[in-house]
Amino acid sequence: MIDWDDVRYFLAAARGGSVRAAAKRLGVNHATVLRRIAQLEARLGAQMFEKLPSGYRLTAAGEEVLEFANQMEATSHQLETRVFGRDQSIRGLLRVTLPPFLATHLLMPDIADFARLHPDIEMEIVSTGEVVNLTNREADVAIRLVSDRKTLPLNLHGLKGPDLRAGVYMSRDRLAALRAGAPDPIRPIVTGGQAVPDWIDEGEFRAAGVPFRTPGADAQIAAARQGIGMTKLPCFVGDADHLLVRVPGIDLKSTATIWLLTQGETRKTKRVRLFTEFVSRRLAAYAPLLAGLSLSRD
């Protein structure tokens, strides 16, 4: 009989492409992955990988095994979510994922309030740039921005929040200087790789010159503050920054709707319901701010 956990190691190696990458994902030493895979291959009596100096590549047999390994993983995740769904105690872990800019500029104080209100809930905020998979139970609640034309995944249950609108902002001082007749060019600030936006031709003062490309929302804000140019920001971010003002003549853009997403059994959990209801109320209160109707958060 094979050790079922070996399949988990196999899966990590197949995805990581190397023993060391798999070890990193699994949080173990690479020698362990080496041994577990050797053990699995011995018990199955077949080579699952070509052992190249550049890494592990799946053999034909390995490709077939991968299919079933994926299936086992899916079942394992379902198993986990099912028992988690039965958990009706307050005490326990609650993992939330949300876009970084929502965390840093808007919801972190509210999440802190929630944590203070429920000290028995162990919270974990997963706010990396990557979209985490709710189905695989990498998180229990996801706060997502969903473009209005896109549809939600069918297996997720959504609680609709307020709309989020964005504006184009630039430095307040720079705008004053422009009004006074300063000739310096105003450059569009965009994230790397993004096409030149269409709003450069709309405003009272036109952006010109090559775009200023920088990754990360915070870097864009900093660049705008320094007067490099103008950039598109969510209203609640731009309006709250007293060093920035909306560029006159450019309308607000309706970008997306905030959704609170939960998955399958997990939303029956008391912790999840408490959190989604709490955040939902707070978001509703922020609705004017998010829509860009109030020019300051104060």
Added chain:
Amino acid sequence: MIDWDDVRYFLAAARGGSVRAAAKRLGVNHATVLRRIAQLEARLGAQMFEKLPSGYRLTAAGEEVLEFANQMEATSHQLETRVFGRDQSIRGLLRVTLPPFLATHLLMPDIADFARLHPDIEMEIVSTGEVVNLTNREADVAIRLVSDRKTLPLNLHGLKGPDLRAGVYMSRDRLAALRAGAPDPIRPIVTGGQAVPDWIDEGEFRAAGVPFRTPGADAQIAAARQGIGMTKLPCFVGDADHLLVRVPGIDLKSTATIWLLTQGETRKTKRVRLFTEFVSRRLAAYAPLLAGLSLSRD
């Protein structure tokens, strides 16, 4: 992340009904099962079993987990059969299951011939009374008796063998005594719990009295040899025994057909093909014997 192998221990405990029974099935110490299940429950944060003095009983949560655990097991078995199906080498393990009386009275010499012919094939004969599950890959080849009106499982591939017929036998000496006019009653010998058979009224000499019930084919043969009464046996068993003769006036019964069954991917294997072809040839040679047309094996 849970240890997938813990699910295997959970499954054994859920099926065995107790930690010790699970340990026996898994071939490990019962303390190990105890600890693995405790670990799984800790990681999932839920009780899967009620720990009663009489054993472990599944909780509601455990029942739900069981469903997915079964699914994981099925996937694991599929994974094993898939890689096994790719194995085209002679050397390796080949597990065969067949009814005990076929093994002891007919095929064991042939299986021994096969093993001698292919010393690289490690053979394992699973000839307990229980029907082993081919789908779960507890065996690679099954030699089964299939009643003509029953249908084969769809996922199995069958190679049809000769028909097997049975007759009613009694002690040769006893028959001679009867012909000489001995008055002792002849009792029908049947397996425990079986109804009184219909052939007691057919023969030249009628069976009478309460049935003699004994489990096991070998015990029935011994009882018949001792002259207790008459019993129904496969022809190849009864005809080969010089102490027994067919009861005059009772026709042969057509009971079932011998099938060589293989499953899914495993039949692509060289070992499996070699074995099924070999046994198929031998069975064909035995066809008259099995049909009861030759009165002795010699």
Added chain:
DNA sequence: TCTCTCTGGATCGTTTTTGCACCACCGATG
């Protein structure tokens, strides 16, 4: 070409897991 970083693999202490021997308990049975 030299370095730097990636790869798999081997070795060696150490940690974790496992098996064994117990214990207490419960129920059936002689």
Added chain:
DNA sequence: CATCGGTGGTGCAAAAACGATCCAGAGAGA
């Protein structure tokens, strides 16, 4: 009432798994 076979649970020593480390080799880039 004592016994016997079954249950779960618990220390302790042996065994197995693990992590840290080192090594050789392969590429990439300076």
